Amino acid sequence: MNVIDSEMPFQVLGTAVVASPMILLAVLGVSALVGKPLTESLISRMTQVAVAVALASALTLVGLMLVVGRSYVPVEWGDWVTIPEHHFHFHLKFVFDALSIPFVLLSCVLCGIVGAFTQRYLHREEGYGRFFLYYAIFFSGMVTSSLAGTIETLFVGWEMVGLSSALLVAYFLERENPVRNGQRVWSVYRLADAAFLIAAITMHHMTGRGDFGGLLSTGVWPYGTATITSTQALLVGSLLLVAAAGKSALFPFSGWLPRAMEGPTPSSAIFYGALSVHLGAFLLLRVSPIIQASLLLQLMVIALGTVTAISGSLMSRVQSDIKASLAYASLTQVGLIVIEIGLGLHYLALIHIVGHACLRTMQLLRAPTLLRDYDELENAMGSRLPREAWAGARNLPVDVQRWCYRFGFDRGFMDTALDRWIVAPFQDFFSWFDRVEHRVTDVISRESSRESEQAKLHPEELEKAA
Amino acid sequence: MSELHFPWIQVSILVPLLGALWIQFMGKRDNVLAIAAAVCGLTLLLTLGELIDFTLIGSFEAHDHWPFFDWLFDRDVFVVDELSAFQLPLAALIFLVTITSTLRTKSPRFPVELALVSETLVLATFSCRPSWTLILLLIGSAIPPWIELRQRQRCTRIYTLHMGLFAVLLVIGWGWLSLIEPASPTALIPGALITVAALLRSGVFPLHLWITDLFEKGTFGTAILYTTPLVGAYAVMRLVLPIAPTWALQSIAVLSLVTAVYAAGMASIQREARRMFCYLLLSQSSLVLVGLELVTPIGLTGALCVWLSVGLSMTGFAIVLRSIESRISRISLVDFHGLYRQMPMLAGFFLLTGLAAIGFPATIGFVGMELLIEGAVEVYPLVGTMVVIAAALSGITVLSAFFRIFTGRENRTRVPMHARPAERFAVMVLSVVILLGGLFPQPGVKNRYHAAQALSEQRNEDLALRSAADVTVVRKDTSSRPSMETPATGSLTP
Numbered sequence: 001m002n003v004i005d006s007e008m009p010f011q012v013l014g015t016a017v018v019a020s021p022m023i024l025l026a027v028l029g030v031s032a033l034v035g036k037p038l039t040e041s042l043i044s045r046m047t048q049v050a051v052a053v054a055l056a057s058a059l060t061l062v063g064l065m066l067v068v069g070r071s072y073v074p075v076e077w078g079d080w081v082t083i084p085e086h087h088f089h090f091h092l093k094f095v096f097d098a099l100s101i102p103f104v105l106l107s108c109v110l111c112g113i114v115g116a117f118t119q120r121y122l123h124r125e126e127g128y129g130r131f132f133l134y135y136a137i138f139f140s141g142m143v144t145s146s147l148a149g150t151i152e153t154l155f156v157g158w159e160m161v162g163l164s165s166a167l168l169v170a171y172f173l174e175r176e177n178p179v180r181n182g183q184r185v186w187s188v189y190r191l192a193d194a195a196f197l198i199a200a201i202t203m204h205h206m207t208g209r210g211d212f213g214g215l216l217s218t219g220v221w222p223y224g225t226a227t228i229t230s231t232q233a234l235l236v237g238s239l240l241l242v243a244a245a246g247k248s249a250l251f252p253f254s255g256w257l258p259r260a261m262e263g264p265t266p267s268s269a270i271f272y273g274a275l276s277v278h279l280g281a282f283l284l285l286r287v288s289p290i291i292q293a294s295l296l297l298q299l300m301v302i303a304l305g306t307v308t309a310i311s312g313s314l315m316s317r318v319q320s321d322i323k324a325s326l327a328y329a330s331l332t333q334v335g336l337i338v339i340e341i342g343l344g345l346h347y348l349a350l351i352h353i354v355g356h357a358c359l360r361t362m363q364l365l366r367a368p369t370l371l372r373d374y375d376e377l378e379n380a381m382g383s384r385l386p387r388e389a390w391a392g393a394r395n396l397p398v399d400v401q402r403w404c405y406r407f408g409f410d411r412g413f414m415d416t417a418l419d420r421w422i423v424a425p426f427q428d429f430f431s432w433f434d435r436v437e438h439r440v441t442d443v444i445s446r447e448s449s450r451e452s453e454q455a456k457l458h459p460e461e462l463e464k465a466a
Numbered sequence: 467m468s469e470l471h472f473p474w475i476q477v478s479i480l481v482p483l484l485g486a487l488w489i490q491f492m493g494k495r496d497n498v499l500a501i502a503a504a505v506c507g508l509t510l511l512l513t514l515g516e517l518i519d520f521t522l523i524g525s526f527e528a529h530d531h532w533p534f535f536d537w538l539f540d541r542d543v544f545v546v547d548e549l550s551a552f553q554l555p556l557a558a559l560i561f562l563v564t565i566t567s568t569l570r571t572k573s574p575r576f577p578v579e580l581a582l583v584s585e586t587l588v589l590a591t592f593s594c595r596p597s598w599t600l601i602l603l604l605i606g607s608a609i610p611p612w613i614e615l616r617q618r619q620r621c622t623r624i625y626t627l628h629m630g631l632f633a634v635l636l637v638i639g640w641g642w643l644s645l646i647e648p649a650s651p652t653a654l655i656p657g658a659l660i661t662v663a664a665l666l667r668s669g670v671f672p673l674h675l676w677i678t679d680l681f682e683k684g685t686f687g688t689a690i691l692y693t694t695p696l697v698g699a700y701a702v703m704r705l706v707l708p709i710a711p712t713w714a715l716q717s718i719a720v721l722s723l724v725t726a727v728y729a730a731g732m733a734s735i736q737r738e739a740r741r742m743f744c745y746l747l748l749s750q751s752s753l754v755l756v757g758l759e760l761v762t763p764i765g766l767t768g769a770l771c772v773w774l775s776v777g778l779s780m781t782g783f784a785i786v787l788r789s790i791e792s793r794i795s796r797i798s799l800v801d802f803h804g805l806y807r808q809m810p811m812l813a814g815f816f817l818l819t820g821l822a823a824i825g826f827p828a829t830i831g832f833v834g835m836e837l838l839i840e841g842a843v844e845v846y847p848l849v850g851t852m853v854v855i856a857a858a859l860s861g862i863t864v865l866s867a868f869f870r871i872f873t874g875r876e877n878r879t880r881v882p883m884h885a886r887p888a889e890r891f892a893v894m895v896l897s898v899v900i901l902l903g904g905l906f907p908q909p910g911v912k913n914r915y916h917a918a919q920a921l922s923e924q925r926n927e928d929l930a931l932r933s934a935a936d937v938t939v940v941r942k943d944t945s946s947r948p949s950m951e952t953p954a955t956g957s958l959t960p
Contacts (some may be wrong), residue, residue, distance in 0.1 A: 035890075155827075179869045182869065187862050190859075202843070444623050449621070453738075458803065460803055
């Protein structure tokens, strides 16, 4: 039998793509867990090997697919967990198709570039090993998400990307702002994850399986049509839209994106400029048959993309630091990509994602030196660089211009609104219960019942700490 | 009934008791903790022996019989079944790692002998069938923490009030139930009393104040040992599940669900780490109760899986917090502490155990949580999603606590705070189990599903018997009385 016609090379190569980042994660994770840090050179070499193996395997697999004329290759790892009596399957399945291949190649290339860049950027930094551990989680998560053939597998990758992103935003552990921002990112991600999980389980109930194939009556991406009804599609699609909005910082969750720039430049570049910010759009592309099944859902997607693009455009124009400006510029493009998805222009959206991700990675990696270049340029000129305002702005009434400026400057009032209308009422609600509990326990105890209130703010600073 | 090849259960119950007596007679010595750890290690080995033996037998339940102990324990008092076979090693492991990770400087405050007595009581409880012995053990296990509170001269009013009520409800309920015909309509009242008692012991809202009080006033070690084995959930399994109608259990599940969300919300606003942990544990243990009370095979399997994961991960999480507390005293969550550089390994374990507790992928809690959510959504399509909300809130709390404790400022303390070998051993053991259980979940899930299936079948048989008895009672009685229970069918039938 011809080796190319047999299934084995596809399975081996597909497995290598997925396993390579996971092995990297396992090695870095175990060394961190047992407290035996690896040297910088070993970490960087292992990272290079992992990326190279994943990329080479993916390219070879694509080459084989082109040779034999296949457009869809499933790689089955079998059931991770199964309860056959109740049709509960946690199926590990990865697919190589027109959507996943560009995305996984993009992930490998950009992760490779950023890995190489970071080797020098963080050379002799205390957190070098920690960065690459988070990087390995992210890389594994991205590859898993990109190739996921079931919604559960996608969720696993999705969670890994979320955790690594939050930890990388808070990379500079000894400063308060990055940590607060990391917490903010994580909080938004958790809510998005909750929506995703509910959607996954709802889909499971509707179709009886989590396989994306279960959603499609015929054909592979992007030609399939959903097997669920329009109302079901609206329900699941709305939840997935919330999940995508959280992950891609779409309106009204855009507030976390500039905050995420507190992390080191390489992570900002790869996570928020290039890959992570597109993961929501990728999810929408993956479930595009669901979106196409409901006109109302399509309109919702288009509306969300439009609002995000407009607000991103306004916000990017008034930022005072380059990374935040680039972040909002990314958001504008992601908004446009979402519109394209809503309109059913799947290939255009995919090409847009790839092109935009590469451009932003380059821009963000250039950002620190770009400032220096601008400095030198302005010094040579003896004046500020000329900056022309958008011509259309002059035609707007002054009040509108001012409002737009305030809207952009206050980052769309999104953080303020979320804090005021969601976080504060939530805290007030539970604080009230806390006070009631306090009072009840005091009354029963007939004394002050909370020793914890006497906890010192910074006991670790005391000389007697031991 | 099948018989184990060695009296694992009886010996594992007696070993900690003998250890406690030895330490008591020996008096306070430097090596008390080492002896206690050795005793706990031996107990863990015995419970593991029981698990392996039981697995090899392949029966739903088995008892151990050793003539030497016949005079001490009745032949059928201690029985291990598919539910308790895993709970026994889990409980023994919790005691081992908690005692092992206790710093020697803190041993005068931590009553080791009481901890060993507690271990005896917990193991005996988990091995016991529904009977007066189980009732006495459940009540008896509440006494060691009470003694500790008294020894520490702390107010015991809240604890006494709740545990007293628990004991009274349990005794009245069980006594009443054993006096009347099980199928009688009045059996609903003692059943309700037992249910309230079990929920009280589990800390279901609004009967949870004793747990926060215990964490406030007791030593952290004792609070961990008294709460993380989830004895309350076991009481629900043994005393409530066999008698309660499905509608009643599923109604209580909503109460547990509310507790899970409430406790997760409360955990997120706490200003001190121990209280935060207490609410987090309450939220997670309530999720276990939700699964148990759903009485569907998937929900029950999820609950049994989450039970194991909560026991392991929350104990690990608590041990790290306790290790930090033992170095710097109570940890305020109002501001950042920046302890990462001082204790990087503990920070890593904190994150790992915290993530395992919320069911993060590749940790032991992930699949259990998935099953639990699936079961909850199956029974309550809308309300069931609250499980996801509770898990999301807990996730936010865990990372927030991590950031507050380990990051956010530069800590220049020169005092070494690295994990000591004993602490490293304790958290390493838990981490290995958490990761292996997460990466290879199928054997555990299969086993738990089998247990859930067997428990469901047993419950169905019990209810069918009661229903048949009810019919007889109705025939004897000319007056038409409403039936207490309709046998559960459909979802419970595997």
